[in-house]
Amino acid sequence: MTLERRPVYLYDGTLEGFLCCVYESYARKEIPCEITSENGQTLLAEDASWIITDWDHAQKVYVSLDRKITMEAQDFIRKAFLIDDPDREMLMYRFIRMGYRYGRRVMDMLTDDTVGRLIRAVRGLEREAHSYMGFVRFTVYDQVMVSCIRPKNRVLPLLAPHFEDRFPEESFLIYDRTYRMAAVHKPEGTVLTSLDKLVLPPIEDSERAYHELWRCFQRTIAIESRTNPRCQMNHMPKRYWEELTEMP
Amino acid sequence: MDVYEKLTILTDAAKYDVACTSSGSDRAGRAGAVGNAVACGICHSFAADGRCISLLKVLMTNSCIYDCKYCVNRASRDTRRTAFTPEELAELTIQFYRRNYIEGLFLSSGVLKSPDYTTERMTRAIRLLRDGYRFNGYIHVKAIPGTSPELLRELGLLVDRMSINIELPSESSLRALAPQKESSAILRPMGLITSGIAENRSDLALYRHAPRFVPAGQSTQMIVGATPDSDHRILTLSEGLYKKYALKRVFFSAYSPVVEDPLLPSVFTTPPLLREHRLYQADWLMRFYGFSAEEIVSERYPNMNLAIDPKCNWAVRHMDEFPVEVNRASYERLLRVPGIGVQSARRIVQARRSGALDFDGLKKLGVVMKRARFFLTCSGKCAPDVTDDPEEVIRGLLSEKDRRMLPAATGEQLSFLDLPGIASGAARLLLPAGATTESREGGIML
Ligand code: SF4
Numbered sequence: 001m002t003l004e005r006r007p008v009y010l011y012d013g014t015l016e017g018f019l020c021c022v023y024e025s026y027a028r029k030e031i032p033c034e035i036t037s038e039n040g041q042t043l044l045a046e047d048a049s050w051i052i053t054d055w056d057h058a059q060k061v062y063v064s065l066d067r068k069i070t071m072e073a074q075d076f077i078r079k080a081f082l083i084d085d086p087d088r089e090m091l092m093y094r095f096i097r098m099g100y101r102y103g104r105r106v107m108d109m110l111t112d113d114t115v116g117r118l119i120r121a122v123r124g125l126e127r128e129a130h131s132y133m134g135f136v137r138f139t140v141y142d143q144v145m146v147s148c149i150r151p152k153n154r155v156l157p158l159l160a161p162h163f164e165d166r167f168p169e170e171s172f173l174i175y176d177r178t179y180r181m182a183a184v185h186k187p188e189g190t191v192l193t194s195l196d197k198l199v200l201p202p203i204e205d206s207e208r209a210y211h212e213l214w215r216c217f218q219r220t221i222a223i224e225s226r227t228n229p230r231c232q233m234n235h236m237p238k239r240y241w242e243e244l245t246e247m248p
Numbered sequence: 249m250d251v252y253e254k255l256t257i258l259t260d261a262a263k264y265d266v267a268c269t270s271s272g273s274d275r276a277g278r279a280g281a282v283g284n285a286v287a288c289g290i291c292h293s294f295a296a297d298g299r300c301i302s303l304l305k306v307l308m309t310n311s312c313i314y315d316c317k318y319c320v321n322r323a324s325r326d327t328r329r330t331a332f333t334p335e336e337l338a339e340l341t342i343q344f345y346r347r348n349y350i351e352g353l354f355l356s357s358g359v360l361k362s363p364d365y366t367t368e369r370m371t372r373a374i375r376l377l378r379d380g381y382r383f384n385g386y387i388h389v390k391a392i393p394g395t396s397p398e399l400l401r402e403l404g405l406l407v408d409r410m411s412i413n414i415e416l417p418s419e420s421s422l423r424a425l426a427p428q429k430e431s432s433a434i435l436r437p438m439g440l441i442t443s444g445i446a447e448n449r450s451d452l453a454l455y456r457h458a459p460r461f462v463p464a465g466q467s468t469q470m471i472v473g474a475t476p477d478s479d480h481r482i483l484t485l486s487e488g489l490y491k492k493y494a495l496k497r498v499f500f501s502a503y504s505p506v507v508e509d510p511l512l513p514s515v516f517t518t519p520p521l522l523r524e525h526r527l528y529q530a531d532w533l534m535r536f537y538g539f540s541a542e543e544i545v546s547e548r549y550p551n552m553n554l555a556i557d558p559k560c561n562w563a564v565r566h567m568d569e570f571p572v573e574v575n576r577a578s579y580e581r582l583l584r585v586p587g588i589g590v591q592s593a594r595r596i597v598q599a600r601r602s603g604a605l606d607f608d609g610l611k612k613l614g615v616v617m618k619r620a621r622f623f624l625t626c627s628g629k630c631a632p633d634v635t636d637d638p639e640e641v642i643r644g645l646l647s648e649k650d651r652r653m654l655p656a657a658t659g660e661q662l663s664f665l666d667l668p669g670i671a672s673g674a675a676r677l678l679l680p681a682g683a684t685t686e687s688r689e690g691g692i693m694l
Binding site: 244 | 255279281293295296300351599601609
């Protein structure tokens with residue numbers, strides 16, 4: 001493997017596209033210095049090459065995660081792709097290289113900088129998705145329930161299946177303002193789609209009445225002699241408040 | 249009275265019940281139904297007192313024929329009374345659930361007319377939710393002591409969790425403060441639920457589709473600080489309940505004075521929150537860390553040291569068990585080290601498979617080195633920054649939370665006296681066998 005050439009790989013921003021970058025790096029026997037889908041500045045970089053997304057190549061790499069590392073590695077890489085880290089592609093790339101070298105043992109290398117950072121980030125993603133299972137608030141517009149969130153990580157792919165299972169007969173939409181993605185569920189099925197803007201009709205009075213009932217409950221359930229705003233804030237950080245019906 | 253007003257009264261009257269968890273049931277959604285249940289539970293909001301809101305926690309009614317002295321709903325108290333109809337309650341629950349405000353319902357009630365009459369009303373509301381609205385989410389119901397076994401059995405098939413509150417940790421306290429309740433009226437139904445769950449388990453082994461009886465198990469609650477009962481009493485009772493009745497959880501509730509009564513702490517006392525916190529820590533040690541109640545408190549020392557968490561307290565009193573060698577110690581021994589939790593102990597066991605761990609590595613695994621460093625060696629070496637300065641040691645052993653809670657814990661007796669002893673105990677660890685240390689007097693900053 002020649003180390004002199006450290007090109008920048010550009011790909012289409014999909015997981016398949018990323019896996020193709022891994023494939024190409026082995027095919028071309030080179031190690032990229034950056035893998036990115038943000039083709040602003042980097043396009044001008046001297047040594048940038050556009051990696052075409054080839055489904056077969058992606059599939060080969062995906063299968064190799066199971067065969068050469070462990071089955072968990074597949075799930076892990078799928079989740080790692082959702083984390084909020086500017087270096088996520090290179091972290092994943094290095095993780096996969098280490099996995100090919102050490103096999104399943106790589107999953108135990110918690111104190112290694114690459115592996116540790118990636119595992120911690122995935123844990124953070126899972127924690128955030130779990131928080132949102134509770135913090136999502138639906139407002140009912142006619143027959144559709146709508147919720148907006150502003151997550152750090154790309155939590156929608158983890159969140160949607162939970163609500164799909166919970167409300168099979170309902171129609172709902174969860175809008176991720178950070179990544180401009182929406183999960184749209186109808187009784188026939190769920191789709192994830194990108195969505196630039198969401199404009200909502202005014203909230204009806206009958207719906208407002210439920211918002212009031214909920215605020216009333218949330219206020220009344222607290223025991224005054226135990227008031228502890230700091231503890232409340234620790235469990236429910238301010239960044240979630242924007243979308244919480246019950247918070248100011 | 250409209251639903252808004254009813255909700256206000258019946259929430260206010262229910263808020264002293266602690267349990268709000270939605271854990272223990274794992275149930276996928278079903279076509280045509282609303283809801284599922286997630287084993288680990290989900291918190292939906294946090295109230296101004298910092299407690300998790302997971303369930304719609306309300307009473308069916310706050311009227312009660314009994315007169316338990318510590319209770320806001322006691323018959324002799326002058327307060328507004330109301331009741332939900334089963335229809336109102338079912339509708340409210342489902343509408344909250346759809347909007348993802350809650351994980352389900354936690355229903356309890358004052359006793360209206362008789363225990364059986366009350367239970368029948370609660371059952372009607374819950375049946376309406378399950379059959380009418382096809383609600384498949386979480387339901388926790390507090391059973392009314394004195395309800396007939398048939399009615400309890402019927403109710404148990406509709407809900408995820410059932411609880412019967414012990415309320416007071418001893419027979420004598422119960423006699424004094426809740427003269428109409430007997431501990432047998434609490435323990436009998438508890439036993440009934442336990443055997444119901446056990447029978448159901450064998451039914452399920454035979455017929456996979458047998459209806460589930462209280463699948464998330466039962467829990468109970470004790471009021472702390474209303475009576476002179478010691479931590480020893482409370483913890484051995486809890487341990488017994490876990491063993492004998494296979495309870496899933498025992499909850500503790502720091503007594504918030506609600507009524508003036510010569511038998512109760514004055515209405516001006518603040519709830520003993522630090523003591524409650526320590527009891528939960530001790531409970532945690534018994535459930536997940538393999539501690540027995542007697543290791544935490546004893547006849548001789550019936551109360552916990554409020555100034556320090558019970559695990560640290562145990563550790564400094566058992567210095568002969570330390571230091572623990574991180575790269576060889578069993579999972580169980582790692583669990584006993586202050587600063588190592590269930591998660592970090594697991595990670596240590598996992599990570600050392602790929603190579604020996606050093607102190608830097610431990611930090612990355614989430615071990616709280618500030619505390620753990622006094623009790624560990626890595627490949628035979630002590631942590632580089634351990635000192636035998638008692639003040640340093642104490643500062644290391646107290647968590648952020650400990651230090652925050654200490655000054656706030658007015659009205660509670662803190663035994664600081666023990667701290668120098670603890671510190672020199674910890675310091676001894678760092679010296680070669682046979683060496684002695686003098687404990688420095690005074691000057692302990694908290
Ligand atoms: S029976 Fe329950 S609701 Fe009634 S007074 Fe006693 S504790 Fe309160």
